[in-house]
């Protein structure tokens with residue numbers, strides 16, 4: 001398979017002049033379920049323990065009481081704020097955008113996608129990843145970076161874009177059993193709101209950012225594609241399909257996207273396997 005050499009240019013100084021602004025976005029769940037794991041899990045009590053005395057008695061006698069009937073299978077929790085609001089962390093959203101840009105833009109390096117422990121056949125079928133090195137960066141010794149690192153940073157270089165958490169707006173949830181465990185999921189048509197804040201970008205870089213969120217040009221208007229996110233996205237079609245939309249569109253966005261597409265000739269992937 002053809003490998004494009006990495007296109008490295010001198011990095012943009014973080015205080016450079018350019019366009020600053022905010023893009024407000026909405027994420028909608030298109031599949032039956034979406035699970036973005038918090039990394040913590042619990043067990044639900046499924047029936048009241050009514051014979052505690054007998055169980056304690058049993059334990060005192062040296063037996064291990066069987067409590068399995070009282071508890072649900074392991075329940076993997078979704079990311080939430082402490083007040084219970086479902087969220088998708090900004091770092092997860094940034095990872096999604098960054099992987100798509102690394103895979104789409106010929107001449108970018110891999111920071112995220114290279115380390116992705118993703119060897120699933122579905123992943124390879126969709127994205128056809130190629131082996132690319134990653135950038136090492138040093139403002140004095142190696143000041144050249146690829147276009148994605150220049151926008152979103154890498155170790156040693158700050159991002160020029162900040163991703164907020166996407167906060168549940170209209171959310172329904174359900175615990176779904178997968179291979180013996182339960183997963184706390186948000187269900188189809190749930191929505192989340194979030195934003196990206198950027199500083200000192202060129203118009204073509206705003207176009208790049210929009211492309212990373214799945215925005216495309218169709219019939220001279222901005223369209224949006226389905227993207228994969230969260231657990232089981234490559235193994236179960238009922239999981240992990242999301243779509244972004246713009247809360248406030250800006251007439252310049254279409255031109256920025258066009259400028260990005262004509263300058264970078266990005267690849268596209270159909271993620272609806």
Ligand SMILES: [Zn+2]
Pocket residue numbers: 108109110134135145146147148149150154
């Ligand atoms: Zn890079």
